[in-house]
Structures are given as structure tokens and as C-alpha cells.
Amino acid sequence: xxxPLRPSALRVQxxxxxxxxxxQVMELSDSTRTAFEAAQAVGxxxxxxxxxxxxxxxxxxxxxxxxxxxxxxxDETKLSALVGETVVKAKADFVRQHTGFAIxxxxxxxxxxxxxxxxxxxxxxxxxxxxxxxxxxxxxQLSPQNLAAMTGGQVVELKA
Ligand code: 5CA
Numbered sequence: 324x325x326x327p328l329r330p331s332a333l334r335v336q337x338x339x340x341x342x343x344x345x346x347q348v349m350e351l352s353d354s355t356r357t358a359f360e361a362a363q364a365v366g367x368x369x370x371x372x373x374x375x376x377x378x379x380x381x382x383x384x385x386x387x388x389x390x391x392x393x394x395x396x397x398d399e400t401k402l403s404a405l406v407g408e409t410v411v412k413a414k415a416d417f418v419r420q421h422t423g424f425a426i427x428x429x430x431x432x433x434x435x436x437x438x439x440x441x442x443x444x445x446x447x448x449x450x451x452x453x454x455x456x457x458x459x460x461x462x463x464q465l466s467p468q469n470l471a472a473m474t475g476g477q478v479v480e481l482k483a
Contacts, residue, residue: 326350331424331457338433339463342473346463348456356427356459358393365453365462370394373446373454373470375429377413377422377438380406386413386421388438390431390454390476392445398483405441405479427459432473440476442467447478 328336328350336348355361358372372393377386387406389397403409415426423435431440431454446452447467454470456463471478 328461329458331428332461333457334423335430335433335457335461335463338430339473342432344465344469344473346465346469348461348463350458350461352460354459355455355462361453361455361462362393365464367451367453368394368449370445371449371452373431373452375422375431375455377418377429378402378406378410379413379417381409381411383408386417386436386438388422388431388434388440388474388476389443389481390440390446390470390474391443391482395443395445395482397443397481401481401483402441405481406439424457425459428455428457428461430455430457431470433457440474441481442471442474442476442478443482444478444480445482446470 353364362369376389
């Protein structure tokens with residue numbers, strides 16, 4: 324028997340269900356707070372961890388979601404060119420306000436509002452990847468194609 328999910332992980336499971344996907348959110352006993360820890364916990368390459376990062380448009384103050392390979396850093400100059408304004412990394416309270424989740428568990432779907440989304444093309448080299456699911460111990464497995472479909476994100480080159 325699986326243990327019941329914590330409320331934040333349950334919200335991600337509900338979002339996946341509502342989008343018509345059958346992925347199962349898993350809550351692990353090990354931390355998945357960072358991409359490195361998540362990779363350790365499931366025994367995959369760190370590049371297979373899809374980390375959901377929130378940036379903020381400096382002019383418009385809009386939130387921007389970047390889903391990057393756990394192996395990569397996002398080049399903010401490249402991202403700014405894609406977005407059409409200078410972007411900066413969001414502060415923790417901005418992340419919570421616009422996603423409904425705390426840093427370390429931000430998922431690719433299930434946010435409090437729709438987010439402009441960009442996907443790191445390096446994720447496309449893998450058959451399966453893992454994404455955060457609302458808490459620093461929750462993940463779900465999917466394919467890069469599923470990720471693009473469920474977020475509507477554009478696949479781009481943005482690594483530093
Ligand atoms: N659950 C894991 C694997 S999916 C996870 O969420 N990893 S993560 O990389 O997407 O989330 C941690 C990220 O949050 C870090 O890469 C970092 O970019 C960001 N972060 C960590 N601390 C802060 C902070 N104080 N302010 C803004 N961003 C932060």
C-alpha cells in the first residue's frame with residue numbers, strides 16, 4: 324500500500340490527473356530537494372532531473388518558468404533574449420506566490436496561475452526524466468515529450 328501523499332504532492336497528482344496523464348507521484352524517504360539529491364534518490368543521471376526554476380521579468384514583473392536539465396545552469400542572457408526583457412532569478416516568496424509551492428518542490432504543472440514556460444532542449448536526449456511534485460521528497464517520472472505536452476513549453480537552448 325502506498326502512503327497517502329502530503330497536500331502539496333496531492334495537488335500535483337490532481338493536476339496530472341486533470342490533464343489526463345496517468346503518472347504517479349511518489350513520495351520518497353530520501354530528500355529530493357536538489358537535482359543532485361533527486362538523482363541519487365531514484366538512481367538516475369542528474370541530467371535526467373527536470374528542475375523547475377522561476378525567473379521574474381524585470382520590466383513586467385511576470386513569472387517565467389524554466390524547466391532545465393539538472394546538469395545545467397540557465398544562461399540568464401539567453402533567457403532574456405527569448406522572453407524579450409531582462410529576467411532575474413525569482414526570490415523565494417515570489418516563487419511561492421506565483422506557483423503555490425516552495426523552492427525545492429516546485430513542479431512543472433499544477434501552479435496557481437498559468438506560467439510562460441521554456442524547456443531546456445538537453446532534456447530531450449533522455450527516454451525518461453523525473454520532475455519535482457510539490458514537496459522536497461516527491462517526484463514523478465515522465466518523458467520529455469510528455470513534459471512539453473503538459474506544460475505547452477517551448478523547447479530551447481538556454482544553458483550557460
Ligand atoms: N526537487 C528538486 C529536483 S526537481 C528541485 O526542485 N530542484 S530545483 O533545482 O528545481 O530547485 C532548487 C532551485 O531553487 C535551485 O536550483 C535554485 O535555483 C533555486 N533556489 C534555491 N534557493 C533559492 C533562493 N533562496 N532564492 C531563489 N531561488 C532559490
